[in-house]
Amino acid sequence: MIDKVIEISRIAGEIIRNGFRKNISIEFKTNASNLVTNIDKKSEETIINFIKKNYPNHSVLAEESGEQMSDSEYCWVIDPLDGTTNFAHGLPIFSVSIGVQKNNETICGVVYDVMRDVAYSAELNSGAFANGKKIKVNDNSVLRESVLVTGFPYNVAENPYNAMEKFNAFLKVSRAIRRLGSAAIDFCYLAEGVFDGFWEVHLNPWDICAGKLIVEEAGGLVTDFENNKINIFSKQILTTNGKVHNDMIEILINN
Numbered sequence: 001m002i003d004k005v006i007e008i009s010r011i012a013g014e015i016i017r018n019g020f021r022k023n024i025s026i027e028f029k030t031n032a033s034n035l036v037t038n039i040d041k042k043s044e045e046t047i048i049n050f051i052k053k054n055y056p057n058h059s060v061l062a063e064e065s066g067e068q069m070s071d072s073e074y075c076w077v078i079d080p081l082d083g084t085t086n087f088a089h090g091l092p093i094f095s096v097s098i099g100v101q102k103n104n105e106t107i108c109g110v111v112y113d114v115m116r117d118v119a120y121s122a123e124l125n126s127g128a129f130a131n132g133k134k135i136k137v138n139d140n141s142v143l144r145e146s147v148l149v150t151g152f153p154y155n156v157a158e159n160p161y162n163a164m165e166k167f168n169a170f171l172k173v174s175r176a177i178r179r180l181g182s183a184a185i186d187f188c189y190l191a192e193g194v195f196d197g198f199w200e201v202h203l204n205p206w207d208i209c210a211g212k213l214i215v216e217e218a219g220g221l222v223t224d225f226e227n228n229k230i231n232i233f234s235k236q237i238l239t240t241n242g243k244v245h246n247d248m249i250e251i252l253i254n255n
Contacts, residue, residue: 002108005098006119008050009112012043012096016081016114021090034154035084040064043096044080051076063206075101077232079206082111083182097184099209099232106232109210111184120188120214128191128218137220138193141243146196148248149178149186153202161201161225161236162255169255170199170248183237187211190239191218197240197248199225205232215239225252 019039059075083094092115224236
């Protein structure tokens with residue numbers, strides 16, 4: 001199945017790449033920060049049609065069209081364009097994220113980094129890969145030497161979970177913080193050792209599903225802010241190389 005997931009991720013990615021910096025139509029969802037474009041919709045439609053053709057009985061949970069549930073033990077969790085704001089503004093950092101769950105456990109996931117043409121993939125208990133080359137998290141254990149990555153929710157003005165205070169606290173104790181605008185890419189860059197830690201709140205299942213598995217299969221750790229196990233519906237995400245996890249939890253709890 002992983003080969004099929006990679007295949008459709010790349011097909012959707014080509015649609016996105018061909019639409020980049022072209023005349024696109026933009027709509028607003030919950031507020032002016034929460035965008036959707038015609039390319040998001042075209043990518044999602046293409047992915048869902050692929051699933052219906054190859055796995056007609058499988059359920060689908062997708063960002064733009066919602067749930068299409070069946071009695072199947074399989075469910076595809078889809079973000080057809082993760083990083084829509086970047087895409088709409090001409091910033092070339094966005095991805096396609098597809099995870100497949102069996103009985104509510106993610107068994108495979110793919111994040112296609114569109115403009116870099118890199119397909120990050122993982123199957124349960126089989127390791128994580130970038131274009132077929134095995135990847136793993138880094139070995140840094142010093143928070144002061146860490147490069148972290150985060151994002152802010154669409155309701156950041158309400159400052160959920162003290163998001164701004166936590167950001168300021170990490171600024172003071174890390175080497176640097178980056179804000180890329182695609183949570184799926186954040187997961188993958190951590191999985192291949194670029195980042196040491198990633199935290200965010202109010203992510204959605206399609207932001208988390210594939211990336212979480214890729215990090216875990218690369219040797220990383222994914223929990224909530226209090227070190228509890230999470231699922232794709234959790235609203236607090238902390239993922240690290242495992243070596244700076246406890247230090248980051250201390251910051252998150254105390255700020």
